[in-house]
Amino acid sequence: MMKMPDGGITMPERVQLARKTAVGAREHQSGQVTMDPDEGYTMGYDSNTEMKWKLVLLARPGVAWIESQVKFQWLDTDGKKGEHFFDFRVLMADGQRVAIMVKSEYRRNQPKVQDELAEIAARVPRSFADQVVVMTERDIDPVEYFNAEMMHEMRRPDPDADAGARRLLGEIVGAVRIQDLVDAIGLGPRGFRAVVRLLRSHELELTLNVRITHEAYVRRSMSK
Structure with a gap:
């Protein structure tokens, strides 16, 4: 709906x-x-x-x-x-x-x-x-399923948060902690969900096979 x-x-x-x-x-x-x-x-x-x-x-x-x-x-x-x-x-x-x-x-x-x-x-x-x-x-893989379920749950767009997250993409060099991106977006939980959507669209990727959390590290996708 x-x-x-x-x-x-x-x-x-x-x-x-x-x-x-x-x-x-x-x-x-x-x-x-x-x-x-x-x-x-x-x-x-x-x-x-x-x-x-x-x-x-x-x-x-x-x-x-x-x-x-x-x-x-x-x-x-x-x-x-x-x-x-x-x-x-x-x-x-x-x-x-x-x-x-x-x-x-x-x-x-x-x-x-x-x-x-x-x-x-x-x-x-x-x-x-x-x-x-x-x-x-x-x-x-239980980690892969955990992340897939989170991506599915947080798939609905939030234009302001998504725009803020996407603006940061060009500034990312190497690995960055998700919480640091959330802080830079400045919208609290909405920023976290926006980062998850960038992972879902494969514009970002996790640096390790770990659950998506505030403490996980991400980088710009190598395949993009």
Whole structure:
């Protein structure tokens, strides 16, 4: 939901998926994630692990777009049709596409499941994806997830604070403590959130793989 200048609101558009997510299922967590700074659209998820991976992928540099529940179909040698829904297909900034299966670590370690996933991956042509990977809860870096969740929570723009933070970008030489940037912006917590948004847009980057805090050090992104 986004507030309009006239006081009205606009609801986010729900992305149409090839397979509906089981919202309200009792056996596992399901729900929706509202995306973009302007709350432009929502995308469903079918598990807690899937939700976490969605936030992590969205926060990673080099990720241009994410599709959810992408249908892949094939024809067996005996003429029978097969299909699989990939949890994500990620478009990278360099044009590469990665098809992702999200599973629990328990299921990934089952030989029968491993054989099934390997068989599906072997059928995927380059026209559908350049790479197929399996991701589980054990693959999630807790620091990366903490930061991705914070970036998502603080994604909404604050024009004055964002302008103040961006003005400082040209003055940054080497590493600087986030609290020092917040002090220079002069807007308290609003300044901290503005710095987080610069990390989200990859104009700044952390110098170490640490949680985003006032004491963490950042620098201008090497990839910008």
